[in-house]
């Protein structure tokens with residue numbers, strides 16, 4: 515496989531994990547100052563070999579990769595953490611306090627993913643391994659880390675999940691937004707909110723958007739996928755309006771008593787219609803945030819909220 519990575523600044527390399535052979539689905543961001551390296555996002559266990567090979571190909575000896583930051587514990591962001599630590603025990607894994615127990619013991623993560631993917635878990639995400647507690651670093655809101663020649667600042671940003679941080683690179687002003695900044699494909703002016711169950715929360719997500727927008731980052735780096743410079747305000751607005759509009763659609767359907775299939779069809783129509791004006795590959799968005807996830811996340815949120 516051809517490895518794909520991009521030097522987005524002097525110190526940051528974006529690695530394309532080529533998830534399931536597809537370009538531009540899951541990114542990992544590598545920070546390196548010549549002495550030490552850090553990653554934001556490990557990607558899933560499935561792509562760990564691509565990750566390791568790409569780090570090396572980017573000119574970083576694996577011995578100096580010491581810090582693994584994950585924006586949150588969903589398997590496409592953190593699934594490789596335990597696999598890496600087992601092989602390279604000097605690595606430390608930085609995670610939200612709500613997520614830390616699930617990296618130490620991923621059995622619940624695996625069970626809940628298995629509910630969706632059944633015995634395809636192996637080929638969909640690969641199996642995460644536990645991160646020993648001595649390798650875990652619990653990260654709180656506002657914490658700063660001097661690693662790989664820069665300072666990374668953590669922002670507790672719930673909404674997509676309760677265990678979510680965005681990381682600001684204080685040197686470049688780039689913000690790694692995980693999933694709270696939505697899904698956006700390179701060169702496309704369209705931001706999709708990934709709204710999976712069970713922790714989707716529209717109020718806290720809106721507050722997280724407001725907080726991150728106020729940082730006036732020089733560019734946004736969503737894990738799905740890439741670096742977007744110079745239009746952060748537009749990006750946050752596009753994400754927020756779609757997050758709310760899709761929420762209204764599913765709320766309407768819930769109040770009408772529609773079943774899951776009907777909601778799925780309605781959402782599909784909506785998304786296809788939105789894409790008619792945009793020349794982009796809808797499939798890339800679907801791999802990163804499927805209709806099923808979007809609909810079931812909203813449905814659960816509203817059923818809980820409306821009672």
Ligand SMILES: [Zn+2]
Nearest residue numbers: 586588674693
């Ligand atoms: Zn996620």
